[in-house]
Amino acid sequence: MSGAIVITGLGVVVRDATGIPAFAEWLMPGGGLPDRPAHFDTSAFRACNAYAVSPARRAAALEACGLAALPEADRACAAHGLIAAAEALAMAGLADPVSRAACGVALATTSGGLLDGFADAVAAGEAGEVFGLTAPPGACAETLLRSFGLAGPFASFSSACASSPAALSYALSRLRAGDAPVMLVGGSDRMRAADFAGFNALRAMDRDSCRPFDQSRKGMVIADGAAMLVIETEAHARARGARPLARLHAAGLALDAHHLTHPSPDGLARAMRQALAMADLPPEAIGYVNCHGTGTPVNDRTECEALAAVFTDPARRPLISSTKGATGHLLGSAGAIEAVITVLALRAGLAPAMATTTTPEATGFPMPGPEGPAAITGPYAMSNSLGFGGINSSLIFEACSGEIA
Amino acid sequence: MSDSIVITATALALAQQDAPGPIGAGPVSGAVSILRLPEEAPDRRHTGPSSRLARLIGQLAADAGLAPGDLAGPATGLVSGSRYGCSLVADMHRRLRDLGPRGIDAVGFAQATHNFPVSACAIDYGIQGPGIALVSSLAAGMEALTCGRDWLREGRCDRVIVAAFEDLHGPAAAHVELLAAPHAPPVHEAMALVLLERGSLARARGAPVLAELAGLAMVPPQGQPRAVAARAFGGDPAAPRLLIAEAEAPVPPLVDCLAVGGLLALIRALEATAASEQAQDWLVGALDPRCGGILAGLHCLPVASFAAPARQEAMA
Known part of the structure; x- marks a missing residue:
């Protein structure tokens, strides 16, 4: 169907x-x-x-x-x-x-x-x-x-x-x-x-x-x-x-076959490309990426490398953020709460503030600061998750108009 | 017209009533016997279930005419289904309770996920397609088969290794005993694998096509299996034979191996077809009385080389 x-x-x-x-x-x-x-x-x-x-x-x-x-x-x-x-x-x-x-x-x-x-x-x-x-x-x-x-x-x-x-x-x-x-x-x-x-x-x-x-x-x-x-x-x-x-357009899934606890950028990049292909969207259509963003040195660095491999045009890169500084890491529920957050962000046109990120890394992507939410452009957003053992995933959502009851 | 999805190999490890070995058969305690698979050879990179999965994947690939290296890359996916998952997950709780924080080491914890067998084997074989683990109903093996079918239909990869297993140690074994009815038949530890492939690619390689997966159909809780036959075959089948694993009332020749039962039924249907030397339609799968189930419609082909004794591991 x-x-x-x-x-x-x-x-x-x-x-x-x-x-x-x-x-x-x-x-x-x-x-x-x-x-x-x-x-x-x-x-x-x-x-x-x-x-x-x-x-x-x-x-x-x-x-x-x-x-x-x-x-x-x-x-x-x-x-x-x-x-x-x-x-x-x-x-x-x-x-x-x-x-x-x-x-x-x-x-x-x-x-x-x-x-x-x-x-x-x-x-x-x-x-x-x-x-x-x-x-x-x-x-x-x-x-x-x-x-x-x-x-x-x-x-x-x-x-x-x-x-x-x-x-x-x-x-x-x-x-x-x-x-x-x-x-x-x-x-x-x-x-x-x-x-x-x-x-x-x-x-x-x-x-x-x-x-x-x-x-x-x-x-x-x-x-x-x-x-x-x-x-x-x-x-x-x-x-x-x-x-x-x-709307939920796509769910990309890819193993990185690399290491149990150290992610590889290749696996996440494949998951994102798979999701974009299933959604029939170019990377430039994505206005916001809710990252896995655990705050570990290795995860965040790897994620930035994967994002840079997919969003190759530095002039047309999406806003990125991680909300784990606000909610913590909900483990099995993490991808679901970040899917909910991505929907809420699309509907508000705003990505939540990153209150604990006071000295941001040079990620190469725009990010919200600690002072307040940042504006999202366009109707499409992505939410990425990585799991122990090299399981990578990427979801793509599109905003619809209408109030939440 | 979309490509067909075919089964080109299976692999099975099933604990036997009369099995010799270091653990072998026999009641653990209580009202039900749990028949255990032998322990795998120790390897620090692996746990028992992941070691067994790695070995059976090698066997599966060989039977499908693939070299182990052929599985590397994003064209191959890997999915597992289980009722209780990996016993090492629950063992972390016991270790913390008995030994305190020093009882939890980093390597042991990294192996204590239900997806560890999938992840460890992906690393061993370089598998980079979709990969996930289900710990779900008594139909979890069929849920995993459904994931594999989805990924092929959606063009995410070209072949999927579908695995189901039960690893009944610690609280999982105690829970099986809690649920057992008086004089219940034994519950068997098991691991079963099925290789799904795109039909065009399998045939181009000259792989043995054991069956075409005609379709899958969901059965609601307390639903009637026959009622979904048409959907499982994408139309009216010609009176398919029915083989369904029901943990509470296993039907011969099936045994109770919990969430492995659906894939065991599938393998038994392939064996019966091979023995009959005639193409046969089968409706196979698993039902969970609380959660419903999934049935697969199979057009099975009589492949002479597919014989039961060769596909079932010796237990010694």
């Missing part, structure tokens, strides 16, 4: 905001700084700070959307997905079970700690039947299917920090293949103590803040939360009176 694929719903929960309006208001000036997470003790680690959704925020958000009684609501990773999905489905006008029955689910998560909780319960002799539904790594996606009565195509992805673009690619293909008219897609993750320890062991975390593309950058700050999108064929959206927020 050909035809445009449109985004009709968005939802988000992060440490500092629940819901798109609050998130956009918090994000555009540059977000916030990390602090100690509440769900485990980080004092033994070299870097101690993160952006973790608090139990109080999660409980309030679940209560507000009437989902607090679900057994899955006790599992933070699944709860994040439920909160963001409820908002996205409502924004898309898919609030009633009949309208959303044909909707499929494609969800990303690194692991979300779901089996960790089960392992602890087994060790304590407390592994009850509830874990039958909630422990497998794909349980977040199953929770969405079950809780919202969705019966379309299903898949759950775990491809490190490129998990969400993998889910978006799958959902895009399901719509174009005619397997479903509408898909709920995104990422939901929970920061695990084991991942916090691992990134510390890699010396990939900054002790203070994430400073993407800054001369003094020292690393990433990890985070958790969820972001969800409702995407559907434009014909389906128009027929039911839904208002498109943006």
Whole structure:
């Protein structure tokens, strides 16, 4: 099936905001700084700070959307997905079970700690039947299917920090293949103590803040939360009176076959070129690139090399930015929240301020400063993600007019 | 007219009831037996699943008439599907709990992703096409097959290695036991691979075409497999034979190998066709009672060299 694929719903929960309006208001000036997470003790680690959704925020958000009684609501990773999905489905006008029955689910998560909780319960002799539904790594996606009565195509992805673009690619293909008219897609993750320890062991975390593309950058700050999108064929959206927020044109995917933790510019450049070819767009059409931009010295340098290889005309280069200095790195959800941010940026015509990038590197590309958002030109934007193991992805979006409810 | 998509090789490692070996068969504990694959030879660059995948990719390429170097570059994609993913991911939690922060080392952590087998093998073989990992429903192997089919149809690459595996150690094994019904049949660790290629390129190379992938169809939760046959074949099939993996009620000759079941059904259909010496239409795949499933319509061709014993690893 050909035809445009449109985004009709968005939802988000992060440490500092629940819901798109609050998130956009918090994000555009540059977000916030990390602090100690509440769900485990980080004092033994070299870097101690993160952006973790608090139990109080999660409980309030679940209560507000009437989902607090679900057994899955006790599992933070699944709860994040439920909160963001409820908002996205409502924004898309898919609030009633009949309208959303044909909707499929494609969800990303690194692991979300779901089996960790089960392992602890087994060790304590407390592994009850509830874990039958909630422990497998794909349980977040199953929770969405079950809780919202969705019966379309299903898949759950775990491809490190490129998990969400993998889910978006799958959902895009399901719509174009005619397997479903509408898909709920995104990422939901929970920061695990084991991942916090691992990134510390890699010396990939900054002790203070994430400073993407800054001369003094020292690393990433990890985070958790969820972001969800409702995407559907434009014909389906128009027929039911839904208002498109943006179009999703392409999802490029490429392995770089280089190194487990050191990315290669070739792989990301191939993913971007693949996305541009699928969207039938020249590089000059792209007005904004939301970069992976983890703030590690290697990642940001590699990304700039890849961007320079694709956007070869120095006079016609897009605005680039990374929003990880505002939100932290949401791991499996990172690509989804950055897809949401890219849509919000296109609709506002503004890329969020980079509040922590006070001494910017000479990237060769225009970037927003710490003082405020920067203007985007043109209707097309790209969002790039890189995952451990050399998984690269690139998404292309186009603005649509219309207000977000 | 778009190019056909064909299957040119498969590979399978399946734990056996009567397998000898260092771990071999036998109940782990509780109500269900978990039959384990033998451990792979240790290699610091690899984990157990990634080592097995690397070895089976070599076998897959050889059977398809490809040299290992032919897989290098952006024309080849690689995708994996699993129910529980890699046990090393969960083991990081155990190590941190038991040993504290010093129990987590950088190399071990870098290998503790569910996409590690895909990534490690991409590095080994120079694979630069699309690559991702699914950790999903009991139909995850078929979800991976769907990704491979998508990438070929969308012109992203020319061939895709589709893998499904289960690595049942630690909490994954305990969870399998939690879900097991009384007197349930054993659950088998397994890894299955299928090589999808563009038909024109495979035929031009003189590769053995085992089947043409007529189509894929999604089955909703509690849906009826026969109801999607027409969609899986792009029209009315001539009474296809049906072989579907259902973890809760495996149908002979299939065994319960969780998300590998769909690809195992596909391989068994190819074997049955080879044995019959006649072209056959098959509807194969996997259903998950909670998440639905995916079925593939296959026009299978009788390739004499495709015989079951040669394609299934010796377990000794």
